[in-house]
Amino acid sequence: MSIVSIVIQALLGLGFLMFGFMKLGSKQMVDEFKRYGLPSGVRLFTGVAEIAAAALVVAGIWYSSLAAWGGLIIVVIMAGAVATHLKVKDPGSKLGMPLILLVLGLIVLLLNWSALVG
Numbered sequence: 001m002s003i004v005s006i007v008i009q010a011l012l013g014l015g016f017l018m019f020g021f022m023k024l025g026s027k028q029m030v031d032e033f034k035r036y037g038l039p040s041g042v043r044l045f046t047g048v049a050e051i052a053a054a055a056l057v058v059a060g061i062w063y064s065s066l067a068a069w070g071g072l073i074i075v076v077i078m079a080g081a082v083a084t085h086l087k088v089k090d091p092g093s094k095l096g097m098p099l100i101l102l103v104l105g106l107i108v109l110l111l112n113w114s115a116l117v118g
Helices: 003-025 027-035 040-059 064-087 092-111 113-117
Strands: none
Touching: 003 027, 003 040, 003 064, 003 092, 027 040, 040 064, 064 092, 064 113, 092 113
């Protein structure tokens, strides 16, 4: 495994752990999901999925197939985040972080793809 992959996985793991827990109880996230027109169940599911993805990408430092699964989950979550921001017509500045995280998740997925298919 390359040092680039390890650094990206560690950063994604820490970030998604933080974002996931914020979705479970932060007033800001409760308000944001209301603004998006999404029920609280979607917010809670997203938070749990982000925590799971964080655990997978960190564990993937030692087990590549877990990194690939974590990367895939991150890509799906961030594609949904980008679509949601577009749907509610948020300014482009709100798309920056979801797009960066989408690309980083895709990098992790691609760097560890062979562990899934091979």
